[in-house]
Amino acid sequence: DADVTQTPRNRITKTGKRIMLECSQTKGHDRMYWYRQDPGLGLQLIYYSFDVKDINKGEISDGYSVSRQAQAKFSLSLESAIPNQTALYFCATSEGPGTYNEQFFGPGTRLTVL
Amino acid sequence: GEDVEQSLFLSVREGDSSVINCTYTDSSSTYLYWYKQEPGAGLQLLTYIFSNMDMKQDQRLTVLLNKKDKHLSLRIADTQTGDSAIYFCAETPSGTYKYIFGTGTRLKVLA
Numbered sequence: 564d565a566d567v568t569q570t571p572r573n574r575i576t577k578t579g580k581r582i583m584l585e586c587s588q589t590k591g592h593d594r595m596y597w598y599r600q601d602p603g604l605g606l607q608l609i610y611y612s613f614d615v616k617d618i619n620k621g622e623i624s625d626g627y628s629v630s631r632q633a634q635a636k637f638s639l640s641l642e643s644a645i646p647n648q649t650a651l652y653f654c655a656t657s658e659g660p661g662t663y664n665e666q667f668f669g670p671g672t673r674l675t676v677l
Numbered sequence: 678g679e680d681v682e683q684s685l686f687l688s689v690r691e692g693d694s695s696v697i698n699c700t701y702t703d704s705s706s707t708y709l710y711w712y713k714q715e716p717g718a719g720l721q722l723l724t725y726i727f728s729n730m731d732m733k734q735d736q737r738l739t740v741l742l743n744k745k746d747k748h749l750s751l752r753i754a755d756t757q758t759g760d761s762a763i764y765f766c767a768e769t770p771s772g773t774y775k776y777i778f779g780t781g782t783r784l785k786v787l788a
Contacts, residue, residue, distance in 0.1 A: 567719070596776075603685060605765065605780040606720075653719055657776075663708055664769050666776060668719030 566590045569654050569669040577677050582641045584672050586654030594659040595637040596666070597621075597629060600651040609652075612637055613659065644676040681766060681779035688785045695753040697782045699766035704747060706768035711740065711751045714763040714781070723764070724751070753784075761786045 567588045576582055586595065593614045598606040608621030610629040618631055626648060630638045641648055654669040682700045689695045701709065707728050712720040726733045726740045726749070733740045739752040749766050766779040 603780060605681070606778040608776070655719075663725075664776065665710070665722050665725075666720070668721070670717070670719050 565670070567654060567656055567667050567669040569652075569672050571672060572670065573673045575675045575677065576644055578645055580644050580676075582644050582674065584639045584652055584654075584674070586637045586639070586669055588635050588637075588654075588656045588667075590656055590658075590667060591634070592656040592658050592667070593634065594657045595631065596655045596657070597627075597637070597639045598653045598655065599623065600653060600671075606653065609639065641674075644674075646676045649674060649676045681768060681777050683764075683766060683779040683782045685780065686783050686785070688787060689756050690787050691756060691758060693756055695756045695760065695784055695786075697751045697753075697764050697766075697784065699749040699751075699779050701747050701749060701766065701768045701779075702777070703768055703770040704744060705771035707771055708769060709740075709742065709749050710767040710769075711738075711749075712765040712767060712778075714765065716762070720765060756784075756786050758786045758788060760784060 570585045596611045597609040600606050607623050609627050612618045612631045615631050628640045652672045655666040657664050657666045708725050710725045711723045713723045714720045724735050724738050726742050737754045741750045763781045763783050765781045768777050
């Protein structure tokens with residue numbers, strides 16, 4: 564079984580709809596992250612959480628919110644989706660702290676906003 | 678700025694060597710990483726190098742680090758079609774949570 568799972572894998576929605584993307588991990592890591600990937604732009608950090616009570620904005624948090632329901636679960640919401648939020652979304656985890664910090668990624672959710 | 682730069686595309690013939698280059702931003706980064714993203718999948722760590730090293734070799738992979746120029750490269754020897762993917766370099770500036778990814782280089786291996 565995969566260590567980091569994301570649901571759904573694909574989603575098509577309409578402008579103005581509320582969408583939730585879910586991430587679960589079995590690695591026992593405290594740190595979880597949400598990234599967005601756009602072609603030619605690499606990965607941009609949306610939100611990150613270092614434990615259940617610690618949630619922080621990343622570079623591009625506007626239009627997004629998150630919830631850390633448990634150590635193993637970290638959800639990303641788009642309150643009112645817009646077309647420029649069409650992208651590939653990745654959840655990741657890392658053990659932290661420490662200077663060596665490998666990140667473990669889920670398979671991604673492809674979101675299309677019409 | 679905080680841009681980690683990579684060229685977007687690289688095309689090589691099967692059996693040749695591939696060299697993917699990266700210019701990073703923060704000389705305090707203790708570790709520098711290379712991640713591989715295969716089609717339809719998330720990123721996976723391929724290799725990494727500690728900042729006090731100039732070179733690291735791991736089977737077909739060679740990582741070179743030039744700290745003076747903030748330049749990192751990944752050489753793949755005897756490139757195979759299975760190496761076709763997007764490769765991301767990444768840095769983690771010391772004392773921050775940040776994990777800064779490059780823009781990614783799409784490697785296409787021609788048979």
